[in-house]
Amino acid sequence: MARVPTADEIASANARLRGEGFIGMRDTTIVTDKSAPTIRREVRRGDFPVPVRISRGRVAWRAPTLLQWLTERAAPGVSQVVRS
Secondary structure: OOOOOOHHHHHHHHHHHOOOOEEEHHHHHHHHOOOHHHHHHHHHHOOOOOOEEEEOOEEEEEHHHHHHHHHHHOOOOHHHHHHO
């Protein structure tokens, strides 16, 4: 069973998502509620934004790109929660 992120980890991931930098796999799994294997599978299928290779063996997503992707897929009213 996957470890449930703490409230502090969730708040931290959401803060990084609203920034202009990059958001790594761990934070991406927190803000999307998807596992790393699911994210990689969706990237291969073209159903998830393509990450940027940060270094050997490490990828991340540009925070604005990921936020836009989440907002486009959110139910009505949810995008306001993500942005606040």
